[in-house]
Amino acid sequence: MLAVRIFSIFRRKFRVGYTRCYCTETWWSVPQENIRNFCIVAHVDHGKSTLADRLMELTGCLSSDAENQQVLDQLPVERARGITVKAQTVSMPYTLHGEKYLLNLIDTPGHIDFSYEVSRSLAACQGALLLVDAHEGIQAQTVTNYLLAMDSGLSVIPVINKVDLKNAQVDQVSEQIEELIGHHPVHKVSAKYGEKVANLLPAVISEISCPPGNKDSPLRMLLVDCWYERHRGVVCLFVVLDGNISQGSKLESCHTSKSYTINSMGLLTPQKTPVSILATGQVGYITLGMYDTKEALIGDTFVSPGSNAKPLPGFKPSKPVVFAEIYPIEGLDFAPLKSAVEKLILNDASVHKEACTSSSLGVGWRLGFHGLLHMDIFKQRLEEEYDASVIFTAPAVCYKAKLKNGSEIVVHTPSQFPQKVDMLECLEPMVMATLTFPDQYLGKMIQLCMDYRGQQKDIRYISTSQVIMTVKLPLSEMIVDFFDKLKTVSSGYANLDYEHCGYEVAAVEKVEILINGKPMDAMATITHQDKARSVGKSICQKLRKSIPRQLFEIVIQASINNKIVTRETIKALRKDVTAKCYGGDITRKRKLLERQKEGKKKMKQIGRVNIPKDVFLSLLHRDES
Structure with missing residues (x-):
């Protein structure tokens, strides 16, 4: 009885209402023609995980419990943020007209930063449910996921979700879907309340083909x-x-x-x-x-060992676009952090890793991510799942530099950036961004893209009030605060999708940060020459506020092409050495002050600036003037 009580408390605590699903011969060994592998793809927050909950309830894999919410979002970071970051699989038994079927469902992420998870999920499927919010309509990632599914040769079943909302625009969204994929029956459901969700399973069986493998061939x-x-x-x-x-x-x-x-x-x-x-x-x-x-x-x-079966081509390698360096806060934490990073990368194959060293932070790794959210999620998972204390340097993109000797190098970090006298030209990565927003914000969106060096490529209406704008942007501009500004000027209605589209020549500069004349490689950055001075000034001002005062003066400088462009000074802590002198000869006070001055001068020469670890974290999001 005690064990039953403990299990009941555990299930209520984690809001998991699984029913006992016995894998008996009657349903898991169904013939191959009765197997369906499909996934749910959509823009972020369009209801994928909620729909997966209802499908599991219909097939008996999940009890009908009001507390069951996003059961497949099993990671703590997914529940905390309310988004899916990891594709999850569930096998569901289903009976239709007395015949047993095995339905393998994959719930995929919706954010662009996790598109590699979606592409891997599509490789295991023959069909996809394309979910569209009845109020938001087709968004940028909806189009991207649909094109991914079509490129993979999948059958696509369009579904409009949240039809129960008072502001649902079902007819307009249906027109958008028809414009995107052509004439096709559209299912209208409410995943939250389960309305008409039961119609999806027969549609999956009738419209999605069975797996194409041969059971008699080598494994x-x-x-x-x-x-x-x-x-x-x-x-x-x-x-x-x-x-x-x-x-x-x-x-x-x-x-x-x-x-x-x-x-x-x-x-x-x-x-x-x-x-x-x-x-x-x-x-x-x-x-x-x-x-x-x-x-x-x-x-x-x-x-099978000794088999002559030919290997499959596998997946296309992941191409990270944002790089950051990671270091342990304490040197003794290096081995545990290494183990945690390797285990987490095993679960997130889209992260690129290579070893690196820093003169100020020691030994660490250079990690490549698909975006800022991807990097933030990785950091949060390290801290929550492995109790790791880490330092992430400011994110940077990968540049290409053509040197005067005819060679070309790839620049992952500012420390690798060559001197200007040795460089012929520098190329920065570009992205083709697709922005979806209501037409009332068109002017503000155009101005925002111009402020971030964007090149407008196309504008078209997908409905009477919804606009899709295609803009070519430097990736370095996007990783700072472009997404936040996008949401601000559009009152939260705009959505963003982007894809890498090569490199272009750009006038960029390396901004070095010097503390008491010593360069700090972990604080250096690469930015466009028009913003180089303001970026250097912003970093110096933040450091002046973040670094605590010490017993000697600290000089913080920003340098561009070996020329100091801005300076901030942190005054030294000064003890009142004349406090014990009560009147008397003035020469006694002068002698004490001169001795203090000589001591501070010597300390400035041999003293080491103690920089707290959270100073590096404060530089992740810079406010550029």
């Missing part, structure tokens, strides 16, 4: 996701493309050529449900006794 499995568990090691999520696999079988990685024995396997329903066989077309987890995170490569093909 081939694609590794689409993995995560680390303390007692199991690396847990791999596979989609079985050809053949079947059973408990206790051996597998071989085509990438590392290492062999493994299956310790356990099963389906996610959404809890781990063991099975004895994974058949062609199914998506399930497998533990292989793999404890080295470097052995798991997303996109790797696993086959």
Whole structure:
């Protein structure tokens, strides 16, 4: 009874209302033609996770409990922020006209920074539910996800969500969908209340094809996701493309050529449900006794040892666009932080990592992300899931510099930026941004893009009051505060999507920060020459306010091309050495003051400025004048 009571408290605490879903022979071993693999794609906050909850309730994987909200958003950061950052899989049994089906659903993120998660999820599917908010209509990421699904050859089923809202514009949104994908039956549902959600499952079965694999061919499995568990090691999520696999079988990685024995396997329903066989077309987890995170490569093909099966091409490599350096706050925390970073990157394969060193912060890593939100989520997960205390340097983009000797180098950090006398030209990364907003904000949006060196490419109306504007922008301008300004000038109605579109020649400068004449590489930045002075001044002013006063004077300077452009001074703490002199000869006071002056002069020469770690964090979001 005590165990039952503890389980009941645990379930209420985490708001998880799973029903016991037995993987019996009657439903998980359905024929291949009765398997459907599909995902839900949409713009952020259009109701993907809520719709997934209703589908799980309809198939019996989740109890009908009012407390069940976004069950597949299992990460603490997802529940805290109310967004999906990690694609999650659930296998659902379903019976239609007396015939049993196995539906494998993948709930995908909606923010542009996690588009790599969406692309990997599409590789395991044959169809997608394209979800559109009945009030917001088609947004930038809606278009991007639809194009990703079409490029992957998926069947797309359009769904309008939140039709229960008083300000829902169902007819207008239906017209937008027809303009985007052509004439197609559109399902109108309310995921919050479950209205007409039951009609989606028959549509999935009728409009989405079964997996195309061959059960009689040699085994081939694609590794689409993995995560680390303390007692199991690396847990791999596979989609079985050809053949079947059973408990206790051996597998071989085509990438590392290492062999493994299956310790356990099963389906996610959404809890781990063991099975004895994974058949062609199914998506399930497998533990292989793999404890080295470097052995798991997303996109790797696993086959039977000695098989002549050809490996799959895998996924396109992730291309990070924003770089930041990460360091432990204390030197003794390096080993635990290294382990935490490796385990987290195992769960987020889109993060690029390489070792780096800093004269002021020590040994760390240079990480590449898909955007500022991606970087912020990674930092929060490190702190919450692994209790890591870290320092992130200011984000920067990757430049290309053509030197006068004919060579070309890639500049990831300001410390790698070459001297101006050695450089022929510098190229900065550009993005093609798609902005969606009501037409009443058109003038403000055009002015905002001009302020950020944007080049307007196209403006078109997708409805009588909704505008899509395409603008070419420098990526370096976007990573500072462009998104915040976008939301401000549009009263929160504007949405943004962007994609990398190559490099262009730009007039950029490296702004160096010197403290008492010593350059601080972790505080340097690269910016456009028109803003270089203001950026240097802003950093110096922030440092003057953040660095505590010490026993000697601290001089903070910004340098551009070895020329000092701005200076701030932190006055030294001064003890009143004449306080003990009560009257008497003035020469005694002068002697004490001269001795103090000589001491401070010597201390300034040999003293080391103590910079608190939170000073580096204060530079992440700069206010440029």
